[in-house]
Amino acid sequence: KQEVTQIPAALSVPEGENLVLNCSFTDSAIYNLQWFRQDPGKGLTSLLLIQSSQREQTSGRLNASLDKSSGRSTLYIAASQPGDSATYLCAAPNSGGSNYKLTFGKGTLLTVNP
Amino acid sequence: KAGVTQTPRYLIKTRGQQVTLSCSPISGHRSVSWYQQTPGQGLQFLFEYFSETQRNKGNFPGRFSGRQFSNSRSEMNVSTLELGDSALYLCASSLGQGFSVTQYFGPGTRLLVL
Numbered sequence: 001k002q003e004v005t006q007i008p009a010a011l012s013v014p015e016g017e018n019l020v021l022n023c024s025f026t027d028s029a030i031y032n033l034q035w036f037r038q039d040p041g042k043g044l045t046s047l048l049l050i051q052s053s054q055r056e057q058t059s060g061r062l063n064a065s066l067d068k069s070s071g072r073s074t075l076y077i078a079a080s081q082p083g084d085s086a087t088y089l090c091a092a093p094n095s096g097g098s099n100y101k102l103t104f105g106k107g108t109l110l111t112v113n114p
Numbered sequence: 115k116a117g118v119t120q121t122p123r124y125l126i127k128t129r130g131q132q133v134t135l136s137c138s139p140i141s142g143h144r145s146v147s148w149y150q151q152t153p154g155q156g157l158q159f160l161f162e163y164f165s166e167t168q169r170n171k172g173n174f175p176g177r178f179s180g181r182q183f184s185n186s187r188s189e190m191n192v193s194t195l196e197l198g199d200s201a202l203y204l205c206a207s208s209l210g211q212g213f214s215v216t217q218y219f220g221p222g223t224r225l226l227v228l
Contacts, residue, residue, distance in 0.1 A: 044206075099215040
């Protein structure tokens with residue numbers, strides 16, 4: 001059974017700081033891993049999807065890495081802004097191979113202070 | 115392109131009643147997944163439908179059921195509601211095949227059971 005853990009549970013940083021969010025998963029036989037963002041009371045917004053054949057994926061100020069052998073992924077946010085304040089979730093497919101049955105971590109609540 | 119839409123956005127029900135939630139996926143997407151989000155358990159996978167067939171199922175009791183129509187719209191039904199069913203119910207759509215597995219989430223339906 002896939003288990004996903006995110007550390008830290010909450011993070012508060014001043015504007016402009018670079019930061020790293022961590023995600024670990026127990027079953028490394030995955031084809032991909034996704035990072036999402038959730039604003040309070042809203043649905044999830046897909047940020048990045050990393051295929052198992054990739055080590056990194058970038059979108060603007062976001063960079064996600066995937067290390068299957070160690071069961072870890074990181075989301076790097078450069079030059080953070082107050083608008084980045086949200087909960088960040090990582091999700092890995094469940095054991096058994098289906099890409100559409102995701103296990104989510106509990107998320108990291110990020111606050112970027114002006 | 116219109117995003118994933120969910121109706122209704124908010125619902126209040128009493129214990130023992132049943133409820134039906136609706137999800138319209140992004141045009142061209144054939145996979146629809148449902149998730150339950152609560153403060154204690156986080157996001158948990160309910161089921162996934164592809165081309166009108168349930169392809170994946172989570173560990174929820176039989177009171178939770180779903181279906182998908184030929185236009186890919188999906189409904190989720192919860193019978194004999196319990197207080198613990200109060201949650202944000204999210205649906206997500208994706209193409210459902212190939213390597214493009216990114217899931218796009220709707221805004222959710224917030225269900226309160228009294």
